[in-house]
Amino acid sequence: MYGLNADMNGCSVLRQDTLSGNYMGGTLLLGNKIVGSSENKNIGLFCLDRETGKLICNNSEIKGCNILAADGMLYCMEDRSGRLCLVKLNENSIDFVSSFKVKLGSGPNIAHMSIANGLLFLRHGSVLMAYNIKK
Numbered sequence: 001m002y003g004l005n006a007d008m009n010g011c012s013v014l015r016q017d018t019l020s021g022n023y024m025g026g027t028l029l030l031g032n033k034i035v036g037s038s039e040n041k042n043i044g045l046f047c048l049d050r051e052t053g054k055l056i057c058n059n060s061e062i063k064g065c066n067i068l069a070a071d072g073m074l075y076c077m078e079d080r081s082g083r084l085c086l087v088k089l090n091e092n093s094i095d096f097v098s099s100f101k102v103k104l105g106s107g108p109n110i111a112h113m114s115i116a117n118g119l120l121f122l123r124h125g126s127v128l129m130a131y132n133i134k135k
Contacts, residue, residue, distance in 0.1 A: 102122065
């Protein structure tokens with residue numbers, strides 16, 4: 001985390017973590033929480049307190065993913081496995097809801113996800129998929 005200098009001409013490092021990897025955009029800021037992903041088998045998906053940088057919670061079931069947040073849920077696409085996971089971030093826990101393996105397309109699972117009009121868009125290779133996520 002960087003802080004801007006008073007004159008806005010520079011910045012300084014306030015703190016840094018050793019948990020995250022930069023998976024397709026890095027981390028998400030959700031209120032006072034920073035959510036990110038690690039391939040560390042003991043960490044996986046994690047949540048840090050924005051003010052202190054301390055680990056609030058983690059879920060080691062979900063690793064190495066890009067993350068998208070909408071309507072109180074997290075959508076996590078794991079890079080290595082091609083698994084799309086639905087996750088609920090609570091006050092002190094990251095709860096796994098469901099998942100499925102994306103079977104269409106080929107190559108690395110590294111595309112950015114998007115949500116518009118109740119549809120989750122996901123590209124895998126030359127295939128574009130749209131999943132209805134409306135409540």
